[in-house]
Amino acid sequence: xxxxxxxxxxxxxxxxxxxxxxxxxxxxxxxxxxxxxxxxxxxxxxxxxxxxxxxxxxxxxxxxxxxxxxxxxxxxxxxxxxxxxxxxxxxxxxxxxxxxxxxxxxxxxxxxxxxxxxxxxxxxxxxxxxxxxxxxxxxxxxxxxxxxxxxxxxxxxxxxxxxxxxxxxxxxx
Numbered sequence: 001x002x003x004x005x006x007x008x009x010x011x012x013x014x015x016x017x018x019x020x021x022x023x024x025x026x027x028x029x030x031x032x033x034x035x036x037x038x039x040x041x042x043x044x045x046x047x048x049x050x051x052x053x054x055x056x057x058x059x060x061x062x063x064x065x066x067x068x069x070x071x072x073x074x075x076x077x078x079x080x081x082x083x084x085x086x087x088x089x090x091x092x093x094x095x096x097x098x099x100x101x102x103x104x105x106x107x108x109x110x111x112x113x114x115x116x117x118x119x120x121x122x123x124x125x126x127x128x129x130x131x132x133x134x135x136x137x138x139x140x141x142x143x144x145x146x147x148x149x150x151x152x153x154x155x156x157x158x159x160x161x162x163x164x165x166x167x168x169x170x171x172x173x
Contacts, residue, residue, distance in 0.1 A: 005104045005113075013115055013141060014102055016150045021097035024172050029078040032172070033071070037142055037153040042069040044157035044173055046164065047135070066169060067157075077172070088170040093125040095171055099137070111143035112153065119157065123171055131166045133173070135159040 016035075023032040036042075044067040069077075080086050099117040107114050121133040140154030157173055 003106060005106075009113075010102070010104060012149060013104055013113065016141065016148055017099050017102065017115070017117065017139075019148065020152070021099060024097050025095050027092065029081065029172070033075060033078060035148060035150070035152050036071045036074065037151040038071055040071040040074075040153055040155070042071075042074060042155045043067055044159065046159050047162055049162050066159075066164070067173070074172075081170070086170060088168040089125075091126065093123050093171050095124075096122045097173075098122075107140070109142075113141050115139045115141055121171075121173060123166075129167075133159055133161070133166075135161075 020032065020035055046064045046066065048063060081089055098120040101118040103116045105114045116136065116138050119135050119137040123131045135158050138156045139152060141150045142153045143149065144151045
């Protein structure tokens with residue numbers, strides 16, 4: 001079991017996550033990219049429906065990967081959004097990223113922490129297009145000597161939904 005995390009570290013990391021969410025909600029994508037480390041792994045998958053008897057045996061159905069991106073792939077996605085030619089984001093979506101139940105753990109690397117949060121993303125577009133994504137997210141945060149103090153070097157998002165009903169996945173999670 002890892003050592004208890006100090007209140008100061010809990011506060012610093014929580015504030016970083018809130019700042020990151022605000023950047024995404026405000027479409028400040030270039031500033032958000034600055035928070036990402038060059039070796040970033042950014043993945044999202046759906047949950048799988050497995051029978052209780054199969055889960056007890058360790059049998060899991062295949063996972064559906066939605067994203068398995070690097071920083072350079074995210075840079076290209078953002079560049080496309082900035083052109084105004086991304087039809088799926090005309091007019092742009094309005095989003096609210098919410099994180100809660102923040103559990104911070106040490107990792108084998110001295111300046112990297114694993115951060116598990118519950119995650120909710122509300123997305124609305126046009127007059128009646130609304131989608132809610134719920135799940136859990138595990139971030140790897142690396143201490144940096146920048147104003148923010150942290151860099152995102154890993155993100156794994158696991159949605160609770162087994163089926164995605166949204167007509168596109170063009171927003172950033």
